[in-house]
Amino acid sequence: MSAQPIPGRVTAAAEGDVVVFLIGMRINRWRAVRHWMPAFLAMPRMLKELSRDENSGLLGHRLLSGGPRDFGVVQYWESREKLLAYAADRSKEHHPAWAAFNRRARGSEGKVGIWHETYVVPAGSYESIYSGMPEHGLGKAYGVEPVARRGERAAERLASAGSRAHEAGA
Incomplete structure (x- = not known):
């Protein structure tokens, strides 16, 4: 069942800095399954682990495909600190997957x-609009609000976000 489009025009309800993490892989040699399959299977495990933990800092993600060889994920994080903490935590899925990839990469020859x-995007340096869309991207990660709250045009939304950041002392 697909999500229903939200009527009207909305924008992401994000406040403050936004952390966007893009990660992906490219299969350069299809027959080298033992080199690419573990990396391909590790990402769903990590996303599942992060999604189950409300305190992980992962706010949302979206899978990307750049064709039959290229796969990626856009992730939205609560903070740079939580992203880095997950990456460094030896008890989480990322650490063993990264170590295993590095071991295999030594002999993989690409x-x-x-x-x-x-990307850590400062408050006032991002804006969004969604029209006739279900919650998507930044709007799905942070929720949405009517465009009119932040401005009808992109320039107004950027100016609005900049003034909110200034008022908050950012």
Whole structure:
């Protein structure tokens, strides 16, 4: 069952800084299954673990596909500190998956590639709009509110977010 579109125009109800983490993999050699399959299977385990823990800091995620070889995930995090804490926690799924990948990578000769990018977007430097969409992306991670609360145009929403950050002493 798919989510129902939200009537009207809405924007993400995010306040303050937003942490966006992009992570993915590329299968460079299909026959090298033992090199790419463990990385491919590790991400769903990590997302499940994070989603079960309300204090993990993961606010939401969305799977991406860049074609038959490229897979990725956009993740929205409560803070940079919680993202880094998860990555460093030896008792969580990430640490053993990362260690195993590094061991296999030594002899993989580029059979699988991985990447990640982390963005800490300051308050006042992001805006969003959703029209005829179910909750999506930043709006799904933070919830949505009517566009009119933050401005009808992107420039107004950015200015509104900047003034809210300034008022808060950011």
